[in-house]
Amino acid sequence: MTTTWLVVTDPLDLCALGRLVPGLPVDSIVIGDRALADSSARTGVRSVHWIEPVEGVPADAYAAAAADIVLGAAPGLVATTATAPASRAVVGVVAARCRASVLSGVTGVSEAGDALEVTGGAAGNAVVATWEVSGPLCAFIAPADEAPAPGVAVGLTPHPDAAPRPSRVTVSAAAVASGLADAARVVGVGRGLRSRADLAMVEALAGSLDAELACSMPLAxxxxxxxxxxxxxxxxxxVSPRLYLAVGLSGAPQHLQGVRGAKVIVAVNSDPEAAIFRAADYGIVGDLYEVVPALTAVLASD
Ligand SMILES: Cc1cc2nc3c(=O)[nH]c(=O)nc-3n(C[C@H](O)[C@H](O)[C@H](O)COP(=O)(O)OP(=O)(O)OC[C@H]3O[C@@H](n4cnc5c(N)ncnc54)[C@H](O)[C@@H]3O)c2cc1C
Known part of the structure; x- marks a missing residue:
């Protein structure tokens, strides 16, 4: 059985790898705080190597140190879900140093003799491809939707001597610039919107609510x-507003992770089965092209 290493940014990553290659022994490396390391240790992995970044030093600065630890075990497969820059950086360093194959969009891995048989999306996910990879593989995998069931915790192996590359964060520019982090009201818009020009309609609603405008990842x-x-x-x-108004958003878990701090969620969606309604306190089942102008008109008449 090939030795597998997982670069962890979220316990959901471990869950995703378990789904990808059930039963594979996994050693994980966490660059993060104690809570992340502890939750990773309860997800059925064989070991958790833990690097705790010094305050003010970004996790990416530890990529080379983490890669040293991973490469020490000569792994056959190194995987991550690539949602954080640090995990992408570690996998990049590992791949360059051991001349590994790199594949993204990986959905399945199995052993085929001395090689790995890998499946995943290709050509913009239009086709499912199968590759046979000999030698080490670095794989980017899709995140899981649900948290793993908590299991027995393995002990942590701290690496207090892991040295970061010189780097220090002094300003969090994006959060400050967008004003979203502190907004009391946020209108989030998704792919239910048919064209860029139609953003004006949603901006008008946000304006009448004195709300900041946000969106789902695909829109940006x-x-x-x-x-x-x-x-x-x-x-x-x-975001953690008092009101999050979700317009034409399906409610994907990755999106909802950003609105966990919202006090009240209101959703507008034409599909009564949309997942957003399970997260919402109030829901309007309807066409946003009718509902949004109607809400704006009501608010304007107040
Ligand atoms: C590693 C990874 C990380 C990700 N991180 C994020 C993230 O941070 N943030 C994020 O947002 N996404 C993220 N995603 C993407 C996420 O999985 C979803 O694909 C995305 O959130 C869906 O965006 P959406 O809701 O705008 O679009 P869709 O899922 O396409 O939903 C559109 C919705 O609009 C509704 N609709 C259509 N027409 C109308 C109409 N006329 N009136 C009303 N409703 C209508 C539909 O019923 C549907 O529910 C990530 C994905 C991956 C793989």
Whole structure:
């Protein structure tokens, strides 16, 4: 059985790897605080190597030190979900140093003799491809949706001597610039919106609520309709407003991770089965192109 290392940014990563290759012995490396290391230790892994960043030093600065630890075990597979820059950096350093194959969008791995058989999306996920990889593999995998069931904790192996590359964060510019972090009201818009021009309609609603405008990741990352510091979620901004109004958003777990601090969530979605309604306190099942102008008109008449 190949030795597997997982670079952890979230306990959900461990859950994702368990789903990918059930039964594979996993050693993990965590660059983060004690709480993250402890929760990783309860997810059925064989070991947790723990680097605790010095205050003010970003986790990415420990990429080379973490890669040294991973490479010491000569792993056959190194995986991460790539939601944090630190995990991408560690995997990059590992891949470069041991000349590993790198594959993204990996959905399954199994052993085929001395090689690994890997499945995943290719050509923009239009096809499912199978690769045979000999030699070490660095894989980027999809995150899991649900937290792993807590298991017996393994002991942590701290690495207090792990040295960071010189680097220090002095200002968190994106959060300050977007104003989302402290906003009392936020209107979040998703792919239910049909065109960039229609953003004006949602902006009008946000304006009448005195709310900040936010969005789902695809609107900022894929479509570029709003700046990247406007998307909310696991990989984006964390918000904790008194009101989060979700418009045309499906309620993906990665998005909801960014609104856990919201006091009240109101959702507008045309699909009564949309997951956002399970997270919402109030829901309006309807076409946003009717509901949004109607809400704006009501608020304007107050
Ligand atoms: C590693 C990773 C990290 C990620 N991190 C994030 C993250 O931080 N933040 C994030 O947002 N996403 C993130 N995602 C993406 C996430 O999984 C979802 O794909 C994304 O959040 C979906 O965006 P959406 O809700 O805008 O679009 P969709 O899922 O396409 O939902 C659109 C919704 O609009 C509704 N709708 C359509 N037309 C109308 C209409 N006329 N009126 C009303 N409703 C309508 C539909 O019913 C649907 O529910 C991440 C994904 C990965 C793999």
């Amino acid at each position: 990352e894929d479509l570029g309709w709003l700046p990247k510091d406007r998307f909310v979620g696991r990989s984006g901004q964390q």
